[in-house]
Amino acid sequence: MTKTIPSESVLSALKPEEKNIYEEVVRTTLAMFHEDYEYEETAIETKVNELLFYTKGRVEVKKGWKSLFNEKEGKKEDAPVLPAVQKNDTTCSKLAIKEGFTKPPQPYTEGGLISMMKTAGKLVEDEADSDILKEVEGIGTEATRSGIIETIKKNGYIEVKKNIVSVTEKGIILCEAIEGNLLSSPSMTAKWESYLRKIGEGKGSQENFLKNIKKFLNATIDEAPKKLETESLAVVVQNQVDTQTAGTCPICKDGQMVDRKKLYGCSNYKNGCTFTIFKVISGKKLTQKNVKDLLEKQATGKLKGFKSKAGKPFDASLIVKDKKVTFSF
Numbered sequence: 001m002t003k004t005i006p007s008e009s010v011l012s013a014l015k016p017e018e019k020n021i022y023e024e025v026v027r028t029t030l031a032m033f034h035e036d037y038e039y040e041e042t043a044i045e046t047k048v049n050e051l052l053f054y055t056k057g058r059v060e061v062k063k064g065w066k067s068l069f070n071e072k073e074g075k076k077e078d079a080p081v082l083p084a085v086q087k088n089d090t091t092c093s094k095l096a097i098k099e100g101f102t103k104p105p106q107p108y109t110e111g112g113l114i115s116m117m118k119t120a121g122k123l124v125e126d127e128a129d130s131d132i133l134k135e136v137e138g139i140g141t142e143a144t145r146s147g148i149i150e151t152i153k154k155n156g157y158i159e160v161k162k163n164i165v166s167v168t169e170k171g172i173i174l175c176e177a178i179e180g181n182l183l184s185s186p187s188m189t190a191k192w193e194s195y196l197r198k199i200g201e202g203k204g205s206q207e208n209f210l211k212n213i214k215k216f217l218n219a220t221i222d223e224a225p226k227k228l229e230t231e232s233l234a235v236v237v238q239n240q241v242d243t244q245t246a247g248t249c250p251i252c253k254d255g256q257m258v259d260r261k262k263l264y265g266c267s268n269y270k271n272g273c274t275f276t277i278f279k280v281i282s283g284k285k286l287t288q289k290n291v292k293d294l295l296e297k298q299a300t301g302k303l304k305g306f307k308s309k310a311g312k313p314f315d316a317s318l319i320v321k322d323k324k325v326t327f328s329f
């Protein structure tokens with residue numbers, strides 16, 4: 001920093017902040033040449049009713065470079081000073097129950113997901129697979145990982161709100177559909193990597209690799225729908241359907257009234273049912289209750305707040321007539 005040692009008068013002219021910095025620099029520099037800090041570490045094992053308890057403590061032997069710094073007392077990192085004990089000493093133990101709360105695991109952030117993909121090998125039980133994953137740095141590469149997450153997001157399997165990642169109902173369906181399948185395990189990456197290596201060593205062929213992937217994918221496609229029939233999944237699927245449809249079509253009594261942004265339309269339109277309910281009719285936004293009434297009773301109660309084309313407000317109820325929603329005065 002400087003070769004000049006400041007004189008007493010220069011030092012006293014420094015502002016307190018400047019002086020602090022100067023002293024810190026001097027202290028740190030001196031500490032580099034000071035003696036080692038020495039301590040003894042003690043570990044005590046205490047047996048209480050055949051249960052072993054471990055205590056670790058530290059006893060300072062020589063302050064060394066630490067003497068240059070004013071240590072605040074009771075700093076957390078300092079291990080407690082333990083009493084001098086001999087082997088096989090007996091002691092009185094005071095037992096107390098400590099009550100506490102555990103916290104649920106922190107939800108993932110996008111950054112957390114990326115590092116989790118990198119270290120996916122830790123989650124794999126098979127040692128060989130785990131080793132390969134460690135070598136290839138998990139799932140994806142530095143260049144592709146965020147793109148993979150983007151794709152999952154875009155397809156609606158996960159949602160990110162305030163940087164917190166959560167799995168959507170659709171994501172849960174996907175997870176349950178491939179549960180237990182190799183596709184759901186980081187091991188798949190390991191298995192593929194190890195075969196790619198074989199190809200590199202001339203012990204395997206590209207043809208064989210692709211053939212097996214094709215076989216695997218076909219089997220998965222066959223298997224997934226069967227899985228979707230399980231009961232727990234049926235509930236999730238039903239929830240998903242419930243949130244997206246307003247109810248059963250009152251005309252064909254078969255299709256579902258699917259949410260299509262500006263309107264609810266019958267899912268049976270391919271078979272000729274064109275029943276629709278617009279969400280806004282003559283300037284009035286329908287409530288969920290209005291739509292439900294239309295579907296279940298083919299009529300709403302008297303509603304206020306419609307506006308004619310000329311801008312005149314009017315009241316009316318809505319009814320289903322001739323396969324259409326119309327006013328009833």
Ligand SMILES: [Zn+2]
Binds near residue numbers: 252253255267275
């Ligand atoms: Zn219909």
